[in-house]
Amino acid sequence: MHAEEKMTLEKWPASPEKQTLEGKNKFVGFWLFLGGETVLFASLFATYLALKDSVPNSDMPLAKDLFEIPLVFTMTMILLTSSLTSVYAMYHMKNFNFKKMQLWLVITVLLGLSFLGLEIYEFNHYVHEFGHTFTSSAFSSAFYTLVGFHGAHVAFGLAWILALVIRNNKRGLNLYNAPKFYIASLYWHFIDVVWVFIFTVVYLMGMVG
Amino acid sequence: MTNEQLNSGNPRVDIEYRRKKNAEEMKHQVISFALMIFLTLVAFVAVAYEGFSGWFIVPFILILAVVQVIFQLYYFMHMSNEGHEAPKLFMYSGMVVGFVTIICYMTIIWW
Numbered sequence: 001m002h003a004e005e006k007m008t009l010e011k012w013p014a015s016p017e018k019q020t021l022e023g024k025n026k027f028v029g030f031w032l033f034l035g036g037e038t039v040l041f042a043s044l045f046a047t048y049l050a051l052k053d054s055v056p057n058s059d060m061p062l063a064k065d066l067f068e069i070p071l072v073f074t075m076t077m078i079l080l081t082s083s084l085t086s087v088y089a090m091y092h093m094k095n096f097n098f099k100k101m102q103l104w105l106v107i108t109v110l111l112g113l114s115f116l117g118l119e120i121y122e123f124n125h126y127v128h129e130f131g132h133t134f135t136s137s138a139f140s141s142a143f144y145t146l147v148g149f150h151g152a153h154v155a156f157g158l159a160w161i162l163a164l165v166i167r168n169n170k171r172g173l174n175l176y177n178a179p180k181f182y183i184a185s186l187y188w189h190f191i192d193v194v195w196v197f198i199f200t201v202v203y204l205m206g207m208v209g
Numbered sequence: 210m211t212n213e214q215l216n217s218g219n220p221r222v223d224i225e226y227r228r229k230k231n232a233e234e235m236k237h238q239v240i241s242f243a244l245m246i247f248l249t250l251v252a253f254v255a256v257a258y259e260g261f262s263g264w265f266i267v268p269f270i271l272i273l274a275v276v277q278v279i280f281q282l283y284y285f286m287h288m289s290n291e292g293h294e295a296p297k298l299f300m301y302s303g304m305v306v307g308f309v310t311i312i313c314y315m316t317i318i319w320w
Contacts, residue, residue, distance in 0.1 A: 014227055018292070028295050035299030042307025046314035069257050076249055084242045087285055091235045095228060189286045193278050199249075200274040204256045208263045 003176040012096040016178035023179035030183045034190050041194050044146040045201060051142040052206070060137055061130040063206030072203040075118050076195065079154075082111035083192040086161075086185045093181055098173045101181065105165050108188065112158045119151045143202070150198055153191050160184050241284040248273045 003020045005011075013019050018027055053062045089104035123144070126132040134144045161184050168177045252270040255261060261269075283289040288296055 009224060010221075015292075031296035031299045034296075035303035038300065038303030039306045039310070042303075043310050043314075045307075046311040049311065050314040050318040069253060073253055076253075077246075080242070080245060080249065083281065083285055084238070087235075087238050087242075091231060091238075094231050186286055189281055192285075193281050196274050196277050196281065200252060200270050204252060204270050205267055207256050208266050 004174055007096065007172070007174045009096045012173075013175075014094075016093070016173070016175055017182035018179070019175045020179070023175065023182075026179045026183055030186060034186070037190065037194075041146075041149070041197075044142075044149055045197065048142040048146045048202065051138040054139050055137040060139075061126075061132050062139070063143075063202075064209050066126055066130060066132060067203050067206050069207070071118065071122060072199055075115055075122075076199045078111050078115045078118070079192055079195050082108045082115070083189055085111060086188045090182065090185050093173065093178060096173060101173070102165055102169065105161055105181075109158055109161050109165070112154055112161075112188075116151060116154050116158070119147070119154075123148075147198060147202065150191070150194050153194070157184070157188050157191055161188065238284050241280040245277050245280050248277045 003022065016023075018024050055062065085104050085108045089101045089108065092098075092100040092104060132140050132143075134141055164177070164180055164184055168180075171177065252273045255266055255269060282300065286296075287293065288300070
């Protein structure tokens with residue numbers, strides 16, 4: 001099948017993301033990238049765990065002074081839900097329902113944006129209420145690097161998905177863009193995987209002490 | 210992967226069959242989402258309750274996180290489907306290297 005061939009429901013294959021050679025290569029290449037990202041985030045987690053609560057003097061805030069359950073819980077729920085909405089998008093992609101796929105991707109982007117908004121509020125709160133800035137301690141540097149790197153991934157993912165939604169809006173689904181949508185949704189799930197460890201290791205373990 | 214294209218010669222039958230298969234998979238994904246939300250709630254409640262000691266809570270919420278990530282990888286990211294040998298190799302290698310890195314950093318700085 002030709003990648004840019006006009007598709008119909010009858011012609012739409014079962015795994016549209018892996019029908020072309022380009023799609024297959026993207027699939028393998030992207031998973032290799034995710035394996036690398038795993039190592040990268042693990043090293044940031046390792047740094048954070050090693051430097052947690054390492055502050056130069058005792059009036060600086062520690063993890064248990066900073067974190068609050070309601071905000072982290074809200075952020076977690078938003079990001080988890082956005083993972084489900086991107087699953088819905090891929091479900092409609094497999095059923096060749098372009099309009100619904102776009103709709104669910106837009107919902108995913110909106111959820112991601114609200115997550116990012118809350119994270120910006122959170123960092124702003126730490127800086128202004130606690131004087132917990134990037135350079136104030138080894139702990140704060142490790143914290144902002146890890147959580148901020150995840151936030152940057154969210155921002156990049158949003159730009160990516162939004163670009164795909166806008167760019168392909170008039171094209172409709174075909175075998176050329178199906179791998180693109182599929183890979184973007186994999187990336188979005190990976191962001192959620194990292195967040196599961198962030199809310200557990202950084203926030204919940206931080207509050208335990 | 211031509212064998213994934215299940216052809217009975219009648220396109221309408223194939224569509225119906227695949228629609229059902231996709232709906233089935235979607236159902237599994239909604240179930241795993243519900244479980245993930247549940248695990249998250251348990252982790253937050255365990256910390257908010259403040260009645261347990263850290264020695265219990267920390268390993269407990271770490272296990273919950275690992276289980277949740279397995280759901281995410283195997284259902285949401287389809288690693289349970291066929292044709293995911295390379296992704297498994299990459300992710301498991303990444304996890305091994307990552308795990309060793311974490312152990313190394315945590316033991317090299319222990320104060």
